[in-house]
Amino acid sequence: MNFRKTLVTTTALASFAMVGAAAAADYTIGITQNNVGVDSYQTTYEKAFIAAAEANDKVDAVVLDAGGDVARQIAQMEDLIQQNVDAIIIWPTNGQAVIPAVRKAHNAGIPVIVTNSNIAEEGFDFVRSFSGPDNVTQGARSAEIMCDKFKEMGIENEAQVVQISGQPGYTTAIERAGGFEDRLPEVCPNVTLVETQPGDWNREKSQQVMEAFLVKYDDIDGVYSGDDNMGVGALNAAKAADRAGDIIFVGATNFAVGYEAMGRGEYWGSIYQSPVDDAEAALQTAIDVLDGKDIPFLNYFDTPKITQDNMSEFDKPVF
Amino acid sequence: MAQSHLKAVGEILAKHGILVAFILFMIAFALLNPRFINSDNLLGVVRSSAILGVMAIGVTFVVVSGNLDLSVGSMMSFSTIVVLDLHDKLGPLLGIPAMFAMTMALGALIGFLVGYLKLNSLIVTLGMLSAIHGLTLTYSGGKNMDIADKDGTWFGFFGQGELLGVPVPILMFALLAAGLTLVLSKTPFGRKVYAVGGNGVAATFSGIPRARIVFYCYLISSFCVAMAGLIQASRSLGSQNTVGQGLELQVLAAVILGGASLLGGSGTIFKTVIGVLILGFIQNGLLLVGLEFYVQYIVTWVIIILAVWLDIAAKRGQLWSPIA
Numbered sequence: 001m002n003f004r005k006t007l008v009t010t011t012a013l014a015s016f017a018m019v020g021a022a023a024a025a026d027y028t029i030g031i032t033q034n035n036v037g038v039d040s041y042q043t044t045y046e047k048a049f050i051a052a053a054e055a056n057d058k059v060d061a062v063v064l065d066a067g068g069d070v071a072r073q074i075a076q077m078e079d080l081i082q083q084n085v086d087a088i089i090i091w092p093t094n095g096q097a098v099i100p101a102v103r104k105a106h107n108a109g110i111p112v113i114v115t116n117s118n119i120a121e122e123g124f125d126f127v128r129s130f131s132g133p134d135n136v137t138q139g140a141r142s143a144e145i146m147c148d149k150f151k152e153m154g155i156e157n158e159a160q161v162v163q164i165s166g167q168p169g170y171t172t173a174i175e176r177a178g179g180f181e182d183r184l185p186e187v188c189p190n191v192t193l194v195e196t197q198p199g200d201w202n203r204e205k206s207q208q209v210m211e212a213f214l215v216k217y218d219d220i221d222g223v224y225s226g227d228d229n230m231g232v233g234a235l236n237a238a239k240a241a242d243r244a245g246d247i248i249f250v251g252a253t254n255f256a257v258g259y260e261a262m263g264r265g266e267y268w269g270s271i272y273q274s275p276v277d278d279a280e281a282a283l284q285t286a287i288d289v290l291d292g293k294d295i296p297f298l299n300y301f302d303t304p305k306i307t308q309d310n311m312s313e314f315d316k317p318v319f
Numbered sequence: 320m321a322q323s324h325l326k327a328v329g330e331i332l333a334k335h336g337i338l339v340a341f342i343l344f345m346i347a348f349a350l351l352n353p354r355f356i357n358s359d360n361l362l363g364v365v366r367s368s369a370i371l372g373v374m375a376i377g378v379t380f381v382v383v384s385g386n387l388d389l390s391v392g393s394m395m396s397f398s399t400i401v402v403l404d405l406h407d408k409l410g411p412l413l414g415i416p417a418m419f420a421m422t423m424a425l426g427a428l429i430g431f432l433v434g435y436l437k438l439n440s441l442i443v444t445l446g447m448l449s450a451i452h453g454l455t456l457t458y459s460g461g462k463n464m465d466i467a468d469k470d471g472t473w474f475g476f477f478g479q480g481e482l483l484g485v486p487v488p489i490l491m492f493a494l495l496a497a498g499l500t501l502v503l504s505k506t507p508f509g510r511k512v513y514a515v516g517g518n519g520v521a522a523t524f525s526g527i528p529r530a531r532i533v534f535y536c537y538l539i540s541s542f543c544v545a546m547a548g549l550i551q552a553s554r555s556l557g558s559q560n561t562v563g564q565g566l567e568l569q570v571l572a573a574v575i576l577g578g579a580s581l582l583g584g585s586g587t588i589f590k591t592v593i594g595v596l597i598l599g600f601i602q603n604g605l606l607l608v609g610l611e612f613y614v615q616y617i618v619t620w621v622i623i624i625l626a627v628w629l630d631i632a633a634k635r636g637q638l639w640s641p642i643a
């Protein structure tokens with residue numbers, strides 16, 4: 001991992017050196033990412049961010065990666081402040097621990113944009129804008145997708161649902177689960193959520209959890225998973241038990257495997273969240289801030305519903 | 320007469336305290352939710368424990384030889400990702416042996432560092448834990464790896480197939496356990512593993528090639544990891560880069576729970592298998608009982624510590640240590 005990180009950092013430093021030489025752009029925008037390479041989403045995000053910055057003549061980008069390490073991210077924030085960039089985008093490694101560094105940038109007069117996952121509320125005063133997905137809405141939309149399907153099937157008065165949530169303690173996991181649990185009784189008051197267990201964003205773990213659910217409950221009509229990766233794990237378990245045909249699978253963050261399973265008619269729906277949109281929205285938010293435009297503090301980019309019915313309108317996710 | 324019977328029972332208890340603990344937990348879970356002993360559930364748990372089990376069998380060799388292996392989780396991610404990638408590039412017939420060769424090359428490297436260079440195994444394998452993770456990410460570019468044509472391949476056989484009504488992962492787990500039990504308990508090599516772990520200096524003076532024995536233990540461990548990666552990849556036909564993350568501690572927990580000494584020189588494959596099954600059934604049992612999942616983390620470890628205590632108490636014949 002260290003080798004790769006070094007490579008990324010070196011490339012980033014080299015591109016910064018080039019910024020100094022060219023100096024034609026209006027804005028220099030620095031970004032410190034959470035952990036590129038840990039999953040496909042973050043890897044694609046970085047590529048899309050660099051591509052978007054290169055395509056924009058107004059912008060030069062300094063792209064850094066914290067490698068999941070809070071201390072390194074704080075050091076990178078300080079480097080960016082030293083380099084006196086025009087704006088800093090941060091994908092927090094930890095919502096609490098980065099606040100002092102964010103405050104330091106704010107005090108130095110550099111606007112800070114948080115991307116993808118927000119920092120803790122105590123730090124909001126030092127942040128100009130948050131650009132990212134609205135996870136509560138995503139959870140709510142998943143509930144709507146599932147409810148609509150139950151109504152179509154005519155089982156909205158008796159259906160039983162289980163939930164496989166993300167890693168306990170993660171904001172994204174908590175917000176999606178909360179959105180789902182709040183919205184489901186509003187749209188389908190007679191559907192019962194019988195149990196929630198964490199799948200830790202891990203396909204294998206989710207498969208084991210689903211195996212236990214299948215033993216425990218004779219009647220499962222729907223499975224909501226915090227992301228498609230876990231959803232496909234649950235689907236695998238149901239297929240092995242010959243019960244996949246009776247169950248409606250709904251996820252979030254449409255992965256390529258989820259998209260393919262939808263194409264095969266095994267997986268009903270998800271939320272389309274593109275790392276490309278995420279990266280481009282973050283860069284655009286930073287540019288808008290520097291242009292002096294009025295932007296909302298919570299600047300969500302849209303994450304639409306995707307189901308077997310409308311999937312042809314979406315490109316297959318690259319991750 | 321009756322007394323000698325009692326004595327015999329006592330001896331069995333002392334020898335197999337962990338087995339008794341295992342049976343007690345099974346009865347407790349079955350009382351709490353009768354579905355727990357449904358044969359589908361039992362087979363399902365053993366099947367999903369097979370991955371952890373196969374790895375734990377290999378690590379037993381390393382632990383008995385007096386060393387540690389913390390790299391098996393990362394190494395399992397590596398072999399899973401590699402075999403999935405090679406499946407599409409070379410085809411499964413070539414891809415599987417190629418993955419075994421690559422994984423065992425890593426095992427050979429660790430064996431060389433710990434055996435021949437006599438570096439501390441904790442540091443070496445802790446370093447390899449993150450180095451191999453980096454290797455996996457570099458190899459895959461951070462992307463999830465998936466087999467393109469999931470319906471048109473026989474590769475799912477190792478993880479999802481059945482032979483004579485028994486899931487293939489269980490068969491592989493059982494065969495490996497039986498084979499390596501013979502190696503560890505019945506061959507000169509196996510005796511040397513115990514000798515090296517029990518007293519390395521004495522073993523050296525007895526003419527046992529200590530470095531070579533340790534080297535082979537790591538080679539066996541990496542072979543088992545490759546097998547676990549094969550089952551894992553075949554089970555889901557796709558994987559994240561982090562699939563094995565954290566498994567190293569569960570594997571060690573299973574081995575130690577089975578009664579192997581961290582200091583080396585003791586432990587058997589059979590007891591490790593019991594350790595693996597305890598971990599697997601605790602996880603499944605708590606899910607079926609329906610405990611709030613935050614509580615599950617705590618209860619899991621309470622049960623494990625209870626099991627270890629029962630095991631030790633049976634060995635020394637009393638609950639408390641006579642020497643305070």
